[in-house]
Every structure is written in structure tokens, then in C-alpha cells.
Amino acid sequence: MSATPTTGPVSPGRFTPGRTLRLGLSRIRYETTVYFRAGDTVFFTFLFPVVLLGIFSVAFDGLGNVGTNPDGSGGISQAAYYLPGMIAAGILLSGVQNLGVDIAIERGDGTLKRLGGTPLPVLSYFIGKMGQVLVTSLAQVALLLLLARVAFGVELPADPANWVTFAWVYLLGITTSAVLGIAISRLPRTGKSATAVIIPPLLVLQFISGVFLSFTMLPSWLQTVASVFPLKWIAQGMRAAFLPESFAAAEQGGSWNLPWVAVVLGIWLVAGLIVCRLTFRWIRKDG
Template sequence: MRTLRLGWSRIGYELRTYFRQGDSVFFTFLFPILMLSVFAVAFSTSPNIGAAPDGSGGITWAAFYVPGMVAAGMLLSGVQNLGVDIAQEKGDGTLKRLGGTPLPVFSYFCGKIGMVLASSVMQVALLLLVARFAFKVAMPSDPGKWFTFAWVFLFGVITSCVLGIALSALPRTGKSATAVVIPIVLLLQFISGVYLNFAQLPGWLQNVASIFPLKWMAQGMRAVFLPGSFEAVEPSGHWDLGLVALVMGVWLVVGLLLCRFTFRWIRKDG
């Protein structure tokens, strides 16, 4: 119980620290919302996606980009935010000082993951509000789709958090954390159907992207926010939600194993 109480108190501390950092808020909290706004305005005069030959039907570009931006927000909040934040805490000695206190590692992780979950919920709520009221994107009316949204979102955020913690061991110094983590996250977004139509990517690039969880997170969100007719555009012709859960589950286990063997309060070479 003491460990859980410390973890709960760490969530509040981490949230306050997070929202005081302007660069973190911009690149992990507001970035998906800004990108949705950019794409929606840039393609506002283009024909709808999936429209009939006579120009009727289809969905707007804003609606098309909503699933990708939701998935990108999950990855940014977990992988990028924690990967950079924890590496910097190692570099500036914060973790070394925490390692000398009675704070359990589990409580520390609870604080980080709880902060990401709370900020991700706020982020996706704001993103959907902007999409609905600024760009007139219709939200799903089927309760089943919202159930799918809930488990894909929760599963994806937790998996992203664990992978972010594992990735924090890669930068050699705190100063190099952004240079190491951000390019990885940015590359995944371009090949996983966030900024580009996944169905139009070369087959070999689709196969590469399918190894990583972001592609499946975006696919799960497409099953929620896109009409059923778009299912046929997927590489397999289906949303494959069972495979979405399987791949994220595998990456969650891989991330947990990496955290177990790589996380330390102090770097080995520190």
C-alpha cells in the first residue's frame, strides 16, 4: 500500500512538472492537434476521400487524419515523452538522487505511466473536440466502436510507456536524448500510416512498418473512426483487431523485459 500511495503522489508531481515544460507540452501534447489542423486546412479544398465518381460521399481529409493523429499522440506521449524525460533525468543526476531515497522503482514507474495516461486522456479529448467542432468531423455513434477505442487506446498508451522507459537506456547522455529518440518516433509516424495513406506505401515498407506497434495502433483507430467501407483498403482487407491486440501485447512483453534488464538509477558508465 505504501508503494501504491507513493506512486499516486508521484503522478501529481509528474503532471505538474510536465505541464511546466513548454517544449514537452508542445511536442507531445499539442503536436497531434496542430498537425490535424494543418492537414485539415491544407486539404480543405480537395475532394473527399473515398468519394464516388460523381463527387458524392466519402469523408473529409480532417476525418481521414483523426485516427492517425490519435495514434501519434499515444506514441508521442509514451515513447517520446518518457524516452527523453527519463534519459535527461539520468543525465542530470535526478535518478541517482532518487536511487538514494526509499522511493521504490515501481512507484517511480507508476508516476511516469500515470502521468502519461492522464495527459493522453486530456490530449485525445481536446483532439476530438477540435475535430468535431472546428472541422465538423462526425464521431462514431456505435457503442461497440467506443469500446474498441477504449481498449486500443489504453493498451497502446501502456505499451508506448513501457517502450519509452526501455528506450531511455539508449541515449548516452541526457543532452543527446532528443537527437536519439525523436528521429525514431518521427520515422515510425511516416511509415505507419499517420501522415501518409498506409495503403499507398510500397509493399516492402508496409511489411517493415507492420513489425512495429504504431502501425497497429493506427489501424485500430481507423477501425473506430473510419467508415466500414475503408476496411477493404487495408492490406489484408480487414481491420484485424485481434492481430492489433496480439502485436501490441508482444511489444508490451518485449518492453517489460527490456525495462527489467536495462533500467538502472545510475548508468553503468556514469
């Protein structure tokens, strides 16, 4: 089987499915091992939402429950309130930030050039990247749920329908985030500038998408801006899965609006795939 072309847009070319899959699975193991060996990456993508959940839960505990009745009864703890947002932020970091920075660095330090000179199919490369994101993201979600349940006594959903909602929002969200991470890896001009180019906009996006602040606290124009991007919809879908139904009234439009969660994420997924197909190269061609 011929190697992936080193210039020009990626072409699927001819490949042997079995061998491509085996190489992809091998790349998943390799990529995951490398990921957990990078201390800064582990903290700022894997542990960051976990740390923030702990900080917010402790810091705001004195404010009492969220969504209490007029007589002060009911509501949910601060940890339960922030859990969906931290899961959504983790999805964004695991996919967009992780792959965006990682691939940009690999392009800058010559890793992609070296891979382009090997028989490794580009599909196997992507299987490795996507698989690593899925493995590390699932571990992150499990850690968040464990921390919320054990350390802060958060009652997880008992209705299977909530877990179905969580499952499809998670799978659509993590796939979209990973694809967008590959797409935006073209933005940094060098590997050294990758973190400076990618991380600040994502941090701003977390603040305006209902992760750290209640979405309806934002000005209407800022809500409109945030609604264009996928993080707002991932966070909304996670709130639908983990928060009581009464909290839907606090959402934009007064409902969880899950059909639109699926539509917007689907649009971003397709757009990301198109950008990846048109722009990904083993070797960056500046000019």
C-alpha cells in the first residue's frame, strides 16, 4: 500500500481495511500513552474540569442550593449545578484544544512530515487521534462523576432516559469537538504558537456558553453570539441530562430544546469534516 501523499489535500486512496484498522488501534495505544506522559496536557485538558468542579463546589457552597423554593427548600447543590458544565468543558478541551494544539505541534516539529514518508495510512492516523480523544474523555467523565458522587454527594440521574440523553449528546459532542480540533490545527502558523492561538478563544467561549455562568445572565446579544458555537449546545444537552426538569425554565427559550442541540452539533460536525477534507496535509504548505 502506498504512503499518504505528502502534499496536497488528503485523498482516501487505496487501502486494506483490516491493516488500516490494526494500525489505527495501535496508534490509539501510542497516542494515549504519549498523552498521559505530557504533564501540562494532562492538567490543562484532562484534570482542569475536575479541578474547577472541586473549586466551584467548595467556593460557592456557602451560597446554598441552586433553584430553591421561595421558602428555602429544594434545589440542588452547587456541585450538582456545575457538573454538566464541567463535563461540557471537558468535551471541548479533550477534542478541540487537545487535537488542535497537538496536531499543530506535530506539523511544526516535523512529525507529520516523517509520518508522510511511512506507509501509515492517514485514516489510521485519524483513528489513533480520535480514539485517544474518546478514551481520555471517557476517563475524564468517569472521574468527574466519581468526584461529584463521592466527594460532594451529588445524586446522579435515576431515569434511564436521562442517560440516553447523556449518551447521544456526549457522542455527538466529542465527535464534533475532535473533528473541529483537527480542523483548527491549521490556524497556528508554527507549533510554538499553537497554545497562544487556540487556548484563549476557547477560554472565552467557556465563559459565554453557560459553563461557568448561568447562560441567561449574559446580555441577549452575547447569548446570540454564543449560540452560534457548539459548546453552548453541548452544555445545554448535558444540563438536560443531569439537572431537574424545573431548570429547563432557566434556559434560553424556556426549554432544553434537544432537537436544536442535535441540529447545531450536526451542522458543526459536517462543517468540520469538510474543512478537514480540504485542508489537512501531512506537510504544511505555506505560501
